[in-house]
Amino acid sequence: xxxxxxxxxxxxxxxxxxxxxxxRYMIREGSSILITLYSLILAWGVFRLSQGAxxxxxxxxALQHPVSIIFHLLVLLIAxxxxxxxxxxxxxxxxxxxxxxxxDGRLIVAGHYITFVIATxxxxxxxxx
Amino acid sequence: MTDKTIEIEILRYRPEQDxxxxxxxxxxxxxxxxxxxxxLQYIKDHLDSTVSFRxxxxxxxxxxxxxxxxxxxxxxxxxxxxxxxxxxxxxxxxANFPIExxxxxxxxxxxxxxxEIKPYIIPESDDKCLSEGTYKQTPEQMEKYxxxxxxxxxxxxxxxxxxxxxxxxxxxxxxxxxxxxxxRDSRDAGSAERMKIVNQEQGVWxxxxxxxxxxxxxxxxxxxxxxxxxxxxxxxxxxxxxxKPD
Amino acid sequence: MQIIKTDVxxxxxxxxxxxxxxEIAENYPQLDVALISKVYPMRSHTVAAEGGAAGVVQDSDSxxxxxxxxxxxxxxxxxxxxxxxxxENAAKQLTQLEHWGCPWSRKADGNxxxxxxxxxxxxxxxxxxxxxxxxxxxxxFQTSLKHPKITRFDEHFCLDLVVxxxxxxxxxxxxxxxGEAKLIQAKSVIMATGGAGRVYTYNxxxxxVTGDGMSLAYRHGVALRDMxxxxxxxxxxPGSGILMTEGCRGEGGVLINKNGYxxxxxxxxxPETPLGQPKNKHxxxxxxxxxxxxxxxxxxxxxxxxxxxxxxxxxxxxxxxETKINERLPFIRELAKAYVGVDPVHEPIPVxxxxxxxMGGITTNAKTETSLTGLYxxxxxxxxxxxxxxxxxxxSLSELAVFGQLAGQQAAEYAQQAEHHTxxxxxxxxxxxxxxxxxxxxxxGNEKMADxxxxxxxxxxxxxxxYRTQTSMQKTIDKLAELKARxxxxxxNDKSSVFNTEFLYAIELGYLLDTAEAIAHSAIARQxxxxxxxxxxxxxxxxxxHFLKHSLAYYQADKAxxxxxxxxxxxKSQPAERVYGAASETKEK
Numbered sequence: 001x002x003x004x005x006x007x008x009x010x011x012x013x014x015x016x017x018x019x020x021x022x023x024r025y026m027i028r029e030g031s032s033i034l035i036t037l038y039s040l041i042l043a044w045g046v047f048r049l050s051q052g053a054x055x056x057x058x059x060x061x062a063l064q065h066p067v068s069i070i071f072h073l074l075v076l077l078i079a080x081x082x083x084x085x086x087x088x089x090x091x092x093x094x095x096x097x098x099x100x101x102x103x104d105g106r107l108i109v110a111g112h113y114i115t116f117v118i119a120t121x122x123x124x125x126x127x128x129x
Numbered sequence: 130m131t132d133k134t135i136e137i138e139i140l141r142y143r144p145e146q147d148x149x150x151x152x153x154x155x156x157x158x159x160x161x162x163x164x165x166x167x168x169l170q171y172i173k174d175h176l177d178s179t180v181s182f183r184x185x186x187x188x189x190x191x192x193x194x195x196x197x198x199x200x201x202x203x204x205x206x207x208x209x210x211x212x213x214x215x216x217x218x219x220x221x222x223x224a225n226f227p228i229e230x231x232x233x234x235x236x237x238x239x240x241x242x243x244x245e246i247k248p249y250i251i252p253e254s255d256d257k258c259l260s261e262g263t264y265k266q267t268p269e270q271m272e273k274y275x276x277x278x279x280x281x282x283x284x285x286x287x288x289x290x291x292x293x294x295x296x297x298x299x300x301x302x303x304x305x306x307x308x309x310x311x312x313r314d315s316r317d318a319g320s321a322e323r324m325k326i327v328n329q330e331q332g333v334w335x336x337x338x339x340x341x342x343x344x345x346x347x348x349x350x351x352x353x354x355x356x357x358x359x360x361x362x363x364x365x366x367x368x369x370x371x372x373k374p375d
Numbered sequence: 376m377q378i379i380k381t382d383v384x385x386x387x388x389x390x391x392x393x394x395x396x397x398e399i400a401e402n403y404p405q406l407d408v409a410l411i412s413k414v415y416p417m418r419s420h421t422v423a424a425e426g427g428a429a430g431v432v433q434d435s436d437s438x439x440x441x442x443x444x445x446x447x448x449x450x451x452x453x454x455x456x457x458x459x460x461x462x463e464n465a466a467k468q469l470t471q472l473e474h475w476g477c478p479w480s481r482k483a484d485g486n487x488x489x490x491x492x493x494x495x496x497x498x499x500x501x502x503x504x505x506x507x508x509x510x511x512x513x514x515x516f517q518t519s520l521k522h523p524k525i526t527r528f529d530e531h532f533c534l535d536l537v538v539x540x541x542x543x544x545x546x547x548x549x550x551x552x553x554g555e556a557k558l559i560q561a562k563s564v565i566m567a568t569g570g571a572g573r574v575y576t577y578n579x580x581x582x583x584v585t586g587d588g589m590s591l592a593y594r595h596g597v598a599l600r601d602m603x604x605x606x607x608x609x610x611x612x613p614g615s616g617i618l619m620t621e622g623c624r625g626e627g628g629v630l631i632n633k634n635g636y637x638x639x640x641x642x643x644x645x646p647e648t649p650l651g652q653p654k655n656k657h658x659x660x661x662x663x664x665x666x667x668x669x670x671x672x673x674x675x676x677x678x679x680x681x682x683x684x685x686x687x688x689x690x691x692x693x694x695x696x697e698t699k700i701n702e703r704l705p706f707i708r709e710l711a712k713a714y715v716g717v718d719p720v721h722e723p724i725p726v727x728x729x730x731x732x733x734m735g736g737i738t739t740n741a742k743t744e745t746s747l748t749g750l751y752x753x754x755x756x757x758x759x760x761x762x763x764x765x766x767x768x769x770x771s772l773s774e775l776a777v778f779g780q781l782a783g784q785q786a787a788e789y790a791q792q793a794e795h796h797t798x799x800x801x802x803x804x805x806x807x808x809x810x811x812x813x814x815x816x817x818x819x820g821n822e823k824m825a826d827x828x829x830x831x832x833x834x835x836x837x838x839x840x841x842y843r844t845q846t847s848m849q850k851t852i853d854k855l856a857e858l859k860a861r862x863x864x865x866x867x868n869d870k871s872s873v874f875n876t877e878f879l880y881a882i883e884l885g886y887l888l889d890t891a892e893a894i895a896h897s898a899i900a901r902q903x904x905x906x907x908x909x910x911x912x913x914x915x916x917x918x919x920x921h922f923l924k925h926s927l928a929y930y931q932a933d934k935a936x937x938x939x940x941x942x943x944x945x946x947k948s949q950p951a952e953r954v955y956g957a958a959s960e961t962k963e964k
Contacts, residue, residue, distance in 0.1 A: 092340070
C-alpha cells in the first residue's frame, strides 16, 4: 500500500496580504468597485437631468457635500493608480517588431502616457468651451 | 572559511510520520558565495540526512530545485545566502503544489499541463523530408518565439500564480507560454488545434493578469506576456467566429 | 511487485534516450517503449550542454575534414568506421532536430549558422546561442509527447538489470515517490544514463551524473572501455566547476595568465592569433586535453592567479563587446554574474579546468550493441568508439542524435524478432534484487556517506587528474579499495519509503565507486601518454607499439578489475603526430 500522503496547503483568505505584489494587484482589481460606484453616481445624474433642471441642480449640490468630495478624490486617486498599473503592464500585450527586434517596452508605456495627456487636455478644453 | 553562521528554517513534512508540516531550525556556516542549494547540501551531509530536496545542475538550467525562500519562489541554486545574511532564511516547498515530502512537491499536474498543450511542431502537411534540408527561419522570425522557448519547467510561475492556487484547472503560465512558443514558430501549422485549449475557460481566460509569474521567472520567459498575446488571439478567434457561422 | 511488459526499455531520458524512444515510436509503431528516468526528462544533464553540435554544412568543409579532426583529436584511439558513420550522419540528424523545432541560431538569410570550436579545422558547430543542450533536450522531450506508445517512468530509479539465459530480459526500477519496486520486462534494453563526472570533486556535471548505467552493465560482465580517458574542460568556474562553454573561445575569447599573457602560444598552439580573430586549431581553439594541460604547466610556473576559490587563469571576452556577448553568449554572462560576480562585458572571467566528460564507457560495437544480448548503450555512458582518447567539443551532442537514432532502430529490430521470456524466473531474480536493495536500506554501520563521497572525489583528482604518475595512481587505487570496504559499513539514517533521497545517494555512491575503480585501474595499466591520459613518469610519450589499443575493464566482485585490451579499427588514417597551431599547417603542406 502506498505510503504517500501529499499535503495540500490551503490558500487562506488573506493570501493577498502576505506579499506586497499581491496586495497591489488586489488594490488594482479592487479599484473597480469604487469606479463602479462612481459610474452609478454619474448615471444617477443623467437620470436626474431627465427629470428637469431642479432635480439636476439638487444632484449637483449633493455632489458638493464634503463626503461626496472626499469620495470623488478617493476615486480619482484609485483610478489614477489603476491607470498607471495598466500602463506599466501594457508592453506585455503588444506584439510589435521593428527591424526584427521587439518594440522597447518603455516606448509603449511612454506612448500611453502621451495619449493620456492629450486625451485629458482635449476633455478639459471641451469642458471649458 | 569564516566562523559566521546563518540560521535556516526548513518547513519539514515526512508523510510517514507527520500529520502536517512543521518548521525545523538549522545553523549553517555562512559564506557569501554559498547558494541556498549548497546550504541544503551542507544540512543533508552534516546535520540531518533525512532533509529531502530535488537538485541537479547547480547552474539554473535543469529546473529541479525550485522552492520558497522567505515566501518567494526561487531556484535554490540561484539564490544566495549573502542576500539574506544575517537574517534567518525560511525555506518551504513551492507554494500551490502538494508537498510530497519536505521541499519536494508533487509535479504531476504541472507535467500533465505541459503534455496537454501539444508542445511540438505540427507541420503544414506531410513531414518535410530530411534531404530537403532545414527550414528557413530568419533571426526576425526566431525572435517572435525565442523568449517563450527559454522555459526550464521549474514551476516557479505556478507557485507565484494565485489563480492557479485557487483553481487547479487553470492551464497556467509555463504551459501557456510553451503553447505560445509553438504557435508563434514559423515552422508550425498547429495553431488552430492549440487555440481550442487557449479559448477555454481554463485557458487564457482564467488569467487575471496578476503578472507575478513573469517577476519570479528565473529565465526571463515572461509567461504573463505570452498569455496576454494569446488573449488577443483568442479575442480575434471569437470575433471572426461571430461573423463566420459554420 | 508490479510487473510491466514492454518491448523496449530505455534507461535514461536525456538526449540520446529520448532520441532512441522517438525513433522507435515513429518507425516501429507496433512496439511499446518504456522510458525510465530517475529525474524528469528535462532535468537530464544534456540540458547543461552549451556550445553546440558538430555537423558538416559549409561548402568549404568536408566529411573527410570532420573525420580527420575527430580521429586526430582522439589521438588515433577512435574506431574509424564509427567516426565515418558519425560524420556522414551528423548533419542529417541535426536537421532532424531542426524539423522537430530546435531553435538553432540562424544567419540573416534564415539558414543555419555555425561557429568555430576547439580542434575543428572548419566552422561546423551548430548552436542555439549558448544553450544548445537545453534546446535539444526540450525539443526532444516535447517531440516525444507526440507519441502515445512511449510510456514514461519519470522519477524511477534503476536498481538492476534482469539477465536470464545470457540475455537481458528487463530491469528492476524503484518508483521514487512510492518507494516501491517494479519489474519492467523487456525484449531489449537501451542504456542511456550519461557519464560519471561526479566521481571527481570538481566537475561541470549535475548531481545526477553518477555512472549508474556504466556500473550496472559493468557488474553484469560487460566491459567498460577506455575509462582512463577523462576530459577536463579547460574553462570551468572555480569552486563550483560550472561550465563556461568552449563557444566563448569559438567566438573569440582568449585565455590569459596573471601577467595578461596568452600563454597557450608557449605550448605548441601558437603563434598568437590577433585579438578577435580566432583561427581554427590554433591557440584557444586547440583541443580540450591540451589546453587543460597548459593550465597545469602554468600553475607549476606560478603564472596563475590565486584567489579564494583556488588557482585560476582568466577567460577574457571583453573585446567581443556587449552586443555580441548578449547575442551569442547570454547564458555565460548570466552564469558569470551569478556565480563569480563578474560581468564578462567589463571583466575577465576566472576559470580553471574541471572534469567534464567520460570518453570511455560501456563497450559497444559500431551498431551500439553490447556483449550482453539485447542490451544497447548510447551517449556518454557508452563507448561506441567515437571519441578515442580525447573528445572534440560539440561531437557529443551530435553523437546523441546520430547514435540515439541508430540504437532505437537496432533495439527495435531486435525486439521485433525476440519473445518475452517466461516470467517466473525473472520474478525470482527481481525478488532477489529487491531483497538486496532492502538490505542496503537497513545499513546501520558507522561510516558517513558524505565522507566517502568527498574522499573518493579528492583521491580521483589527485591520482587520475590532468597529469598522472605510477605513484599517484597507485595511491588512488589503494584509497578506492579502502573506500569500497568502508562503503559496506555505511549508515543510512533515513529508513522511509517516500522519496528517500539519502537511500538513492547510497546506491549512487556504490555506482560511483565501481566506476572510479574502473577508471583508476585502466589508467595505471596504460603505460603511455595519449590524449587526456598524460603521465609525467617514464611513460610520458605515446606508445603505438603496445598501446594503440582500447582498454577493457572487467568487473570482479570484491577484487580489482581485470584489464584487457582490444584492437582499434583503423580504416584510412594511420597514426601520426598530433599537432596544432603552426605545426598543423606545416604538416598539411
